Amino acid sequence: MKKLIAAVLVAAMSISLAACGSKKEEEPASAPTLENQETEAEAPQPEAEEPKESEPATEDPAPSSEPAAEFTTVTEGVLTMGTNATFPPYEFYEGENIIGIDAEVAELLAEKLGLRLEIVDMDFTAIVTSVQTGKVDVGVAGMTVDEERLKNVDFTDSYATGVQVIIVPQDSQIASVDDLEGKLIGVQEGTTGHTYCSDDYGEDSVVAYNNGATAVQALQQGKVDCVVIDKQPAISFVEANEGLKILDTEYVIEDYAVAVSKENTALKDALNAALKEMIDDGTVQKILDKYIKAE
Numbered sequence: 001m002k003k004l005i006a007a008v009l010v011a012a013m014s015i016s017l018a019a020c021g022s023k024k025e026e027e028p029a030s031a032p033t034l035e036n037q038e039t040e041a042e043a044p045q046p047e048a049e050e051p052k053e054s055e056p057a058t059e060d061p062a063p064s065s066e067p068a069a070e071f072t073t074v075t076e077g078v079l080t081m082g083t084n085a086t087f088p089p090y091e092f093y094e095g096e097n098i099i100g101i102d103a104e105v106a107e108l109l110a111e112k113l114g115l116r117l118e119i120v121d122m123d124f125t126a127i128v129t130s131v132q133t134g135k136v137d138v139g140v141a142g143m144t145v146d147e148e149r150l151k152n153v154d155f156t157d158s159y160a161t162g163v164q165v166i167i168v169p170q171d172s173q174i175a176s177v178d179d180l181e182g183k184l185i186g187v188q189e190g191t192t193g194h195t196y197c198s199d200d201y202g203e204d205s206v207v208a209y210n211n212g213a214t215a216v217q218a219l220q221q222g223k224v225d226c227v228v229i230d231k232q233p234a235i236s237f238v239e240a241n242e243g244l245k246i247l248d249t250e251y252v253i254e255d256y257a258v259a260v261s262k263e264n265t266a267l268k269d270a271l272n273a274a275l276k277e278m279i280d281d282g283t284v285q286k287i288l289d290k291y292i293k294a295e
């Protein structure tokens with residue numbers, strides 16, 4: 001239960017706009033800071049190294065307010081997104097392509113920033129470090145805003161809500177969170193589910209797998225008693241695997257947001273402005289609805 005409170009606190013801290021798309025605030029000069037050039041030809045040839053900064057400042061209205069901050073990206077003209085594409089419907093493979101809620105949201109965010117999106121698939125545990133060390137610009141991976149991560153990276157405003165749920169075999173004796181004591185719990189390594197379960201039930205009760213699908217396979221094979229994972233992937237995995245069900249209990253409720261380097265507040269600000277537009281005009285909700293069936 002304390003976890004739930006912690007999550008609510010973190011959620012409160014992270015100005016969850018997504019939670020109430022109706023919340024309207026004063027116009028934050030929504031200039032889409034195109035310092036990074038209008039890359040119309042969207043072919044950022046590395047050899048094109050001319051100092052574009054020196055272009056005559058296009059007459060920007062509203063010189064009175066704060067100047068649109070400049071942001072830089074790892075590769076000029078590109079928004080490089082780190083993800084772990086084992087997490088339907090947020091990110092998963094369709095053939096060779098990574099698609100899903102995060103891919104679509106990020107694509108539009110990039111577009112609003114005048115950038116081309118490039119997705120780099122990696123282990124979930126590598127995402128925060130990759131953002132921190134500038135290997136990627138953003139981590140978009142159904143990633144929960146969490147105190148531990150906030151020590152290393154910043155997060156944008158939230159764009160979706162996640163819920164940690166429990167998957168069990170149809171005939172399991174486990175009926176709620178209260179029954180997890182002494183059980184073997186499968187999780188995806190490095191996720192908040194992993195952290196909560198280790199904290200609440202002890203390291204020895206937790207088996208961490210490289211991804212959710214593998215954890216669910218282990219559950220089917222009877223290697224663990226249950227799997228704790230985010231609700232939407234849980235639904236996908238249960239649909240794809242016979243004999244499993246999701247318990248009604250909500251273990252922890254969380255906010256998903258985009259991880260950005262603490263060093264790149266200009267990028268975070270630009271992303272937040274773009275995200276706010278996409279939340280306010282219903283674009284984010286539309287993408288969520290496309291992938292998440294109404295219950």
Ligand code: ARG
Binds near residue numbers: 087141190193
């Ligand atoms: N929301 C959980 C977390 O932030 C799980 C995210 C896993 N995402 C993924 N793309 N595999 O820890």
